[in-house]
Amino acid sequence: MSGGSCPDCGGSGEDRTLPGYVLRCGRCSGRGTDQPPGNVTTTPTEPPPVWEDRCWADPRLAGISCRICLDQRSVANVRGGVLATLPCPACTATGD
Known part of the structure; x- marks a missing residue:
């Protein structure tokens, strides 16, 4: 050109x-x-990780202690067409 x-x-x-x-x-x-x-x-x-998003500065979300599972204590993952529900790695690691 x-x-x-x-x-x-x-x-x-x-x-x-x-x-x-x-x-x-x-x-x-x-x-x-x-x-x-x-x-x-x-x-x-690459976009920033979800847990570093500016929405977490919102005072309405300040009560959520775990940004990975949103205080549900479990996470879901799909691998090979199978849905697996596992304990939240962030909550179980800290023992909350």
Whole structure:
């Protein structure tokens, strides 16, 4: 790609091939240039673990002592098509 304007849309970022509709250009995704955006990362970053989510700062959830099983004392896991319910590893490890 040369870094100039998109040859399909002429730099407008619009696709007007369907009468009465203005769509985003399929080649440049509406950017108007034939180069990829500069802020695209090659590998997506992994989201933080669930127990570090900002929802745990909510005072309504402050009463939950175990963020793994939500105070249910057991967790479920599916492996090989079989549902297994096991004791919560976080609660049984601390002896709560």
